[in-house]
Amino acid sequence: MIRYMALFWEYIKNYAKTRLTYRADFWIEVISDLLFQGMNLIFILVVFQHTPTLGGWSEAEVVFVYGFFMIPYGVFSTFFGIWNFSERYIVKGEMDRVLTRPAHSLFQVLIENVDPPSLIGSLVGAIIMGICWAELGLPFGVIDVLVLLLLVLGAVLIYAGMYTALSAISFYSDAPTGIVPLIYNIQNYGRYPVNIYNKIIRFFLTWLLPFAFVGVIPASFFLEKKADDLSQLALLTPVMGLIVFGLGLALWNHGVKRYRGAGS
């Protein structure tokens, strides 16, 4: 573990060296990231121009959930930016190189793709959450910070597990699949109060593709209790995180054995 941390640090240093030489590139990435998040936020604000509440949730509460969501999402994007895994490692065969080195294959793939600028999204999310926190007049204590950290960690693990599993599918399938963009679209539903959807979608988002656990469920822990009381599930977030990540990792480890290499 300590060794992996040290390795991770080495990669970050090299990342900094190469990336910071292209300053414009760095800032463009940060800005485009934030613009994308900003669009989503504006969408929420526009919706609340037409209705005071959404399934019993006020504007500030929904924005609060969105702010919470941005924190684990930023952390996840930083460490799990493996969108191009299938293309780069399977189709082009870079996995060959990874597999001839003495460290866990997933770890190597991850540190080769770290993307620290995404962390700025987390920072902005925390600020949005802070503003809503004050606006809603919620109580605030040290314990809240600790729980927040725990829930963020759980949410990151859920994301990580889902995308590890998704990437691992490339080991089984011949061709790159369209599943990643599909899931990417589904994940967006988890940022909004899940009780506005019908029961099937709700069940789906809570237990099958548990994206509700990266946004609305953990965030509801800090908000006023609602009729359906999602906050009861909030403390399950880290448990879900461990389960989902465990499954993702298992699928990965099994998939690596089926890697077939590319070309000669």
Place this chain on the structure above:
Amino acid sequence: MLAIDVKDLRKDFRVQKNREGLSGAFKDLFKREYREVRAVKDISFRIPQGEICGYIGENGAGKSTTIKMLTGILVPTAGQLKVNGYVPFKDREKFVNGIGVVFGQRSQLWWDIGVIESFQLLRKVYRVSEPDFRKRLDNLVERLQLGDLLNRPVRKLSLGQRMRCELVASLLHNPSILFLDEPTIGLDIVVKTEIRDFLMQMNKEEGTTILLTTHDLQDIEALCSRVIMLDDGQIIYDGGLEDLKARWSKGREIQFQFAAHTPIARLSGLTEGLDVSWSVENDVTAKLFVPHSVSVSDAMARVVGGADIRDIKIFETNTDEIVRAIYQSGSAEAAAAKKEIASS
């Protein structure tokens, strides 16, 4: 001790059959058909420590697949496999500490950062201590003359420079077995020679076992005491290079340069009764093919006695030709059968 011990190694791939045309593509969308392709067919061989072994064969013969199984990248379908005392795919992370791998067609180095930084990163990955690393690196840099390349980014290196850096990268952790997959592909003759000399020296001094695949038979001639030839997933030859030549070469060619124009009919007359054949190069030069069954001195004596000769050259069949003949005939068995028919 054996460095590599392979027994009945097999690798099957499931390949999707693509049907023809647009309607075929539609059919594939709903019902896919697969077929099993056996890339490596139950091969067995053993390589003792300290040997340099060449692994040759046509494109698609299964060389790379074997190398990938030996290095732990692919999991074999069946068979036993032991490299350096490990089963490669089982204890992958421990196993790879003891091997070095160079894929000629693919870079091990990080494209954007300096060569030395790539090396430092590899040092951390392989957990080599700083003093060991320094010593090793200085040694390698001196032997491969990399001095002024170390601070350049990899993307600015020429292919020859890059390949030398790849070699260093694969050797920093002092592996006892080195796998080279087409290490000299696309390199000029100077760099090729440098790399061969370097590998030879390393094998002598450190006893590193080397297994290399190549299409350049000069690599094999310069380096390998042993050759394994693969065709269609099966080993068709395993032994010394000299044996290979002796076994497959059909004979020698003698080129004569005459003082004056000598018609082929006259030459054929001279060698009447011997199982040899003539071919005319130009007015005053002709080549005589002498199979192993005929003594060279006999054939020469006849020609020398009957014509005015300015110059004589004798050509051994070179390895390229032998190997080409084997590849073309499909397999060694077929080649052997043909040879028997020819000689009987």
